[in-house]
Amino acid sequence: MVNSKQQRLRIIAFFDGRPGHEKQTRGILAALGKAVEIEVTEIQVPHKSLWSDIKSYLQILLSLPIGDEPRYPEADLLMGTGSRTHLFLLRAKQMTGMPVVTCMTPSTLLRDRFDLIFAPKHDGIAAGKNVVLTVGPPNCARVSREKNSRQGLILIGGVDSKSHYWDPEVLEGYVRQILTREPEIRWTLSSSPRTPADTVRRFDILAGEHAHLQFFHYEDTSSGWIEEKYDECDKVWVTADSMSMIYEALSAGCRVGILPIRWRQKSNKFRRSEDYLRQESMVVSYSFWLSGREPWQKREPLNEAKRCAEEILKRWPPKS
Numbered sequence: 001m002v003n004s005k006q007q008r009l010r011i012i013a014f015f016d017g018r019p020g021h022e023k024q025t026r027g028i029l030a031a032l033g034k035a036v037e038i039e040v041t042e043i044q045v046p047h048k049s050l051w052s053d054i055k056s057y058l059q060i061l062l063s064l065p066i067g068d069e070p071r072y073p074e075a076d077l078l079m080g081t082g083s084r085t086h087l088f089l090l091r092a093k094q095m096t097g098m099p100v101v102t103c104m105t106p107s108t109l110l111r112d113r114f115d116l117i118f119a120p121k122h123d124g125i126a127a128g129k130n131v132v133l134t135v136g137p138p139n140c141a142r143v144s145r146e147k148n149s150r151q152g153l154i155l156i157g158g159v160d161s162k163s164h165y166w167d168p169e170v171l172e173g174y175v176r177q178i179l180t181r182e183p184e185i186r187w188t189l190s191s192s193p194r195t196p197a198d199t200v201r202r203f204d205i206l207a208g209e210h211a212h213l214q215f216f217h218y219e220d221t222s223s224g225w226i227e228e229k230y231d232e233c234d235k236v237w238v239t240a241d242s243m244s245m246i247y248e249a250l251s252a253g254c255r256v257g258i259l260p261i262r263w264r265q266k267s268n269k270f271r272r273s274e275d276y277l278r279q280e281s282m283v284v285s286y287s288f289w290l291s292g293r294e295p296w297q298k299r300e301p302l303n304e305a306k307r308c309a310e311e312i313l314k315r316w317p318p319k320s
Contacts, residue, residue: 007318008037012072012098014080014088016045020137020244021082024103027138028079028118031309036318041073045080045088072096076316086110101312103137116315118308122243122273136247136273138305143253144231152185153233153254154178155226156203157242157261158194163270164241165262168199171239172206174259174286178237179210188229190216192242230254235296237286240274250282253301257284 009032015022032038072092080089081103090113093100099115105123106114117131118138127133154175159166179187189207191200200217207215216225226245230236230252238246240261249256258278263271277283284296 008039009077009313009316009318010039010041010073010075011077011079012041012043012075012092014043014045014078014085014092016080016082016084018082021085021104023140023244023248024081024137025079027140027305028103028308028312030140031138031303031305032312034306035309035313039075041075043088045085072098076318077101077312083107086114090114099316103308116312118304118311120273121276122269124269124272132308132311134304134308135276135302136250136304137244138308139244139248139251140305141227141230141248141251143251143301147234147254148232149234150185151233152178152182152187152235153229153237153249154187154189154259155236155238155242155245155249156189156191156195156199157239157245158192158199159196160194160241162264163268164264166196166199167262168196168202171199171259172202174237175203175206177290179206179213182235183212185212185235187213188216188233189213190221190226190229191218192245193218194241227252241270243270243273246277246283247302247304250299251302251304255284255296255298256282257286257289257296260286 011029013025013029015025029038029040072095075098078089078092078098078100083104083106086102086106089100089102090110092098101116102114103118105117105119105125111117112130115130118134119125119131120136121133125131156171175189189203191203195218203215207213230249234255235257236249236254237257237259238249239259246256246258258274278285281297282299
C-alpha cells in the first residue's frame, strides 16, 4: 500500500441515507485515509420517482445526453454503496469520465459500466476484471483494545418476509440457554429496526428476570454505540439474518456465534454466507456450541475495508 502522505486521492462519495450502506463506503474511506491523504466530497442522493429512475437508466444504457446533472468538483474517483446510488454514480461518470467504484453488485445490465465492484461472495457472481470478491461487506469496525472476557453481546435482527421465518419464542429460548450456560458473563442484548414489537416485549421481560442481562432498544442507542460494544465484548451472538453485524463483529476481532434462523429458500444469499463462515470455522454454530462440540476460537480479525483500499490504490495511485 502507498505510504506517502504527500500523495492525495480526491474522491466524490455518494450516500443514500442507509446506515449499512454508509458504513461500507466510510470503512473504505477510512482505510484509504490511513495510507494516503484523501480529499472527500460527500453527496447525499435524493429520492426520485420511478419515472425519473427509468429515464436515468435509459440515458445510461443508450449513452444519451444528460442535461440536469449538477457540476462536480474535479476528482480522481467516484464511490458509493447501494442500488440507489448506482444511477447517480454512472450519470456522474458519463458527465465527467471519472472511474466509478461501488461496494454492492449492480443490476446485470449496468455491471460492465462500473470500473470496480466489491461484491461479497454470497452474492454469487464471479470475480472478473472489474469485480473483486470480498468476505462479506467492508465496514467501519476496528480492533482497538483488549476485550473483556466477562462481557458479551447478543444482537437480534428481525422480520424479512422474503428471506426467513421469524419465531420469537424459539429465539427467546436460544437467549435463555446462553444466559443459563454462561452466567459469569454480563450480557448486553440489543434489538434492531426490524425487530417486531412482540419480540421486544419478550426481551424486556427477560432482562427483568436476569441480573446479568441488560436489554437496549435500538432506537435508544446513539451513533457508534454498537462499535463501542464490539470493542468491549469478547463474545458476540448474532441472528443469522443480520449478516452485516456478523461481519462487523468478525472485523472487530470478536468471537462470533450465529443464532439460527429458518430460511425460506435454500439458495438465500445470507444462508450461503452463513454456510461459508461455518465451513471456514470463522463462527460458532449454536447447535454445536449447545452440544459442547464447538469451542470458541480466536481468529485473526477480518479487514476487508483495508483490502478494498489496497485494490483501489493499486488501480488508481494517488497523484503527488
